[in-house]
Amino acid sequence: xxxxxxxxxxxxxxxxxxxxxxxxxxPSIHPATITAVAQALAAGAPLAAPTFEGRRGHPxxxxxxxxxxxxxxxxxxxxxxxxxxxxxxxxxxxxxxxxVLLDIDRREDLPRGP
Numbered sequence: 001x002x003x004x005x006x007x008x009x010x011x012x013x014x015x016x017x018x019x020x021x022x023x024x025x026x027p028s029i030h031p032a033t034i035t036a037v038a039q040a041l042a043a044g045a046p047l048a049a050p051t052f053e054g055r056r057g058h059p060x061x062x063x064x065x066x067x068x069x070x071x072x073x074x075x076x077x078x079x080x081x082x083x084x085x086x087x088x089x090x091x092x093x094x095x096x097x098x099x100v101l102l103d104i105d106r107r108e109d110l111p112r113g114p
Contacts, residue, residue: 003073010070017041019070021079022059028099029059036093037061045091047083050100056092057100 010019018041020034033050040048041061048061060083062070069082083090 001074001076002078003075006078007071007073010067014067014071016064018061018063020059020061023103025104026058026099026102027104028102030097030099033093033095033097033100034059036095040091040093047086047090048093049083049090050093050095050097052095052098052100055101056090057097058103059100 006021013019020037020041022029022034037048037050037059038061041063045061046063046065049056049058051057060079062079062082066082066086070079073079073082
């Protein structure tokens, strides 16, 4: 599951100062949003996430402080529980990127043309 995959990836780059976790089924995120999340981590944020119209989205940034919790992940939940447990530590990055909320899991999720 996603948790196991994430734990494996973190183990391969354990020495990093932090990680930006981006989901492959969210292709509309602007590169500038990913950069902003990485910059928030570099500036000392323990956790970082973009928002659009008041809703938290992806990708998320997780500092090395949480490496043990990330390495312990298993199952399908990914880092969801970590983010929930430490939600008061998330630096929210207000932005205008609607792609942070667009998760394409089914054909019906694809954006429709004008």
